[in-house]
Amino acid sequence: MGGTFDPIHNGHLRTALEIREWLGVxxxxxxxxxxxxxxxxxxxxxxxxxxxxxxxxxxxxxxxCDPREVMSDQPSYTIFTLEALRQELGTQxxxxxxxxxxxxxxxxxxxxxxxxxxxxxxxxxxxxxxDFEPNATLTGLLKKHQVTSPxxxxxxxNGSIIVHQLTPLSISATQIRAIRAQGLSTRYLVPxxxxxxxxxxxxxx
Ligand code: ATP
Numbered sequence: 001m002g003g004t005f006d007p008i009h010n011g012h013l014r015t016a017l018e019i020r021e022w023l024g025v026x027x028x029x030x031x032x033x034x035x036x037x038x039x040x041x042x043x044x045x046x047x048x049x050x051x052x053x054x055x056x057x058x059x060x061x062x063x064x065c066d067p068r069e070v071m072s073d074q075p076s077y078t079i080f081t082l083e084a085l086r087q088e089l090g091t092q093x094x095x096x097x098x099x100x101x102x103x104x105x106x107x108x109x110x111x112x113x114x115x116x117x118x119x120x121x122x123x124x125x126x127x128x129x130x131d132f133e134p135n136a137t138l139t140g141l142l143k144k145h146q147v148t149s150p151x152x153x154x155x156x157x158n159g160s161i162i163v164h165q166l167t168p169l170s171i172s173a174t175q176i177r178a179i180r181a182q183g184l185s186t187r188y189l190v191p192x193x194x195x196x197x198x199x200x201x202x203x204x205x
Contacts, residue, residue, distance in 0.1 A: 001016055001030050001031065001098035001099070002032075002033055002069070002076075002081070003031075004032070004033055004049065005053050005173070006043055006044055006173045007044070007049065007052045007173060007176060007177075007190060007194055007198060007203070008030070008032075008056045008173075008190065008194060009190045009194075010171055010188070010189060011169040011171035011172065012030065013056060013057075013063065014167060015100070015166055015169075016028040017060075018166045018167060019098055019123065019125070019166070022164065023096065023150050024150070026062075027061075027063065027064050028062070028063055028064075029064050030053050030056075030057065030064070030065050030066070031065075032046065032049045032050050032053050032067070032069065032070055033069050033070075034046050034070045034074075034075065035075055043177050043204050044201075044203045046070045048203060049070070050067055051197060052197050055193040055196075056193065058193070068084065069081060077111045078097070078110060078111075079111055079113075082095075082115075082119035085119070092157050093157060094157045095119065095120040095121070095158065096120060096121045096153055097120045097121070097122050097123065098123045099122065099124060100124075100127040100130070101125065101130040101132060102130045105130065105133070105134060105135075105138070107138060107141075108137040108138055117158055117159050117160075117161070118159070119158055121153050121158055121159065121160045121161070121162065122160075122162075123153075123161075123162050123164060124161065124163045124164070125166055126165040126166070126168070127168075128170040141161065142161055142163075145161045146161045146163065147160045147161070147162055149162075150164075176189055177204045180198065181204060186198065
């Protein structure tokens, strides 16, 4: 599950945990991007964003942080990460990329997105505030690749799209940055360890 995580919040964490249980996998890996190519520059540095993801998962063995994009010299293009993962994992292991509805709705603007499904499955998570109204290109992609059962994901290494509804949590990093900018508390929107990191490093204030 990739993201800017500026900062990571309970919407991300709850989503990752519920997906893990729904798919029946051992771990979900959170992968902060170094420098996002599809959006404005983040409000904190990539090392702060990575540190906050690491704080958020340190007491949760079912979630983990993959630092490869932050550590890489390349810009954060998902296709490069997918290529690297396939090289490490081989061609047969199923790989599933998790993304929120907002991210999926702009997927056709991402570099070489047409190739993604030759590397992985895509799991799209419904997100409050975003209606599922894909454009014609994405509708075509869904017609060809959408499945409904999570078991399908494990029958093949790649090639399926699955759209799934979880507990809706209307939390966003934008909202957290705005709360901090007003000098208010972000407690219960982010894990306490992240709250503490934000305060100690005076982020977003
Ligand atoms: P911002 O408000 O700065 O745009 P964000 O809260 O959307 O940030 P990102 O780091 O951009 O956070 O999100 C990473 C991934 O998590 C994206 O695929 C996004 O759609 C998904 N996501 C973020 N918040 C939620 C949420 N509350 N519920 C489900 N998915 C979410």
